[in-house]
Amino acid sequence: MPDSQQPPFWGPAYHERDLDALLSGQPGNIPPALRPVESTLAALRAAPTRGELSDEAAARAEFRALAAPQVHWTAPAEHGAVTDDTLVLPLAEHLLPPADRRPPRAARHRRRRGTWAGRRSAIAVTSVATVAVVVIAVGVAGALPGSIGQLLSVGSHPTSAAASSAASSTAPTRRSVGSLYGSGAVHPTPSAAVTGTATVSPSATTAASTLCREFYQPSWQLSQTARRALFTELSQLAGGPDKVGGYCFHYLSAWDKTQRVYPPPPFGGVPGGPGDGGNPGAGDQGVGNPGGGNSDSANSGGGNSGAENQAPGAGDRAPSAAAGISAPARAYVGAGHGQLG
């Protein structure tokens, strides 16, 4: 190559600092060799073209879909600052953080359990109230057996209170009798059983009737001590030992008229004294007869059953219950006993 065609040795056309100036976009004395490069880099830094900004609407929509829920998550208190220009988009559940998604399963179950617990408590309260109403109704009607019926009837029957007070007036004696014969509750005969005692209070009449019936039980049902205590008490009520027979005759005859059913004699005898098992509240349930209650059919222990009632100390039996006088009274009066032998 001839020397004339050799480029003149002017040294390097540009330096490192010129390249750094090009990269940093600093204006200055750019070597002519780098001017095309400067123009190219300026084209790269040019303002955005229309095509490069054509996707702005889509990007903004994407931003609303993504960033709006983020704003909701981070600053829920700023909801009040939402203006009419704010575009509210529905939240995409798959983009929500786990804390803002559906409540945890345990919480949902707790809510369900709470509802079910409330229902159960309401059902329980309703059931208890229903049972209580039914029990009270049955108790008032007198259909409950045993001590429950006694408790309810004592609390609800108008004559029971008077009977209780009458019984309490004879408490010492009856306590002694109860101690001998068991723990039966005192349940005196209703006042309806007493007739012709206008001068006597219903409670006193009931107590006297009860004492008389207890006194005229079969001899093997009462010990001598108990019978003596009863006789002492009846003597005080009647005004003397010789008046006990007439005193009790009056009550026993009146009480006998109220009995409707006489159980058949178990061994061919005539019906004796009235059994009071079939009439709740009308019989003598308070003396604690051993073995038993006062039921006609279940009185296996010699309770106050009408089938086995016999007058103490009298060998003859009452001829008929239609006479209106109970067998014990008739036997006692007929025997002419004034006191226990």
Next chain:
Amino acid sequence: MFAVLWRDANPALTRYLRVLAPEGAEDVAAETWVSVLRGLATFSGDETSWRAWLFTTARRRFLDLARHQRRHPVEPLDGIGVREVPTAPDAAELAMDNIATESAIALLSKLPEQQAEIIMLRVVAGLDTDVIAEMLGTSSGNVRVAAHRGLRKLEALLARGGVTSRAGVTL
């Protein structure tokens, strides 16, 4: 606020990605913005940090795309390389917009990938050498040398003769 950020950063982001991945720049840019929006609440920093974060995210999305394309290669129907032609949305836009940018991107795409990327990050993203070095996992000296080499190659390409755009840029 987002619109301001998007208008400011998206053109540079798109140009950067068109150099790296001309065939999937728009998709990578969209993925980048989605990732940025999801992590926007956790970002803190100045404008330089914002730009570094944005282009770092874009580069990671591009690498994801490159890995996906390696696993699922796509054979083009024609034999023309994508990098050999300027990419543009359509001819009408090319006629209306400044063709210099498209031509510059096409020219820069002829450089080695790392040199082209570093030049784009320096020129378009406005990041300094240290930030780029941190992004690429190399030293600042290597970044600087690669950028200088890229400019020299670009100058050589331009000196070899090309086309002159409407803006007067000799390509």
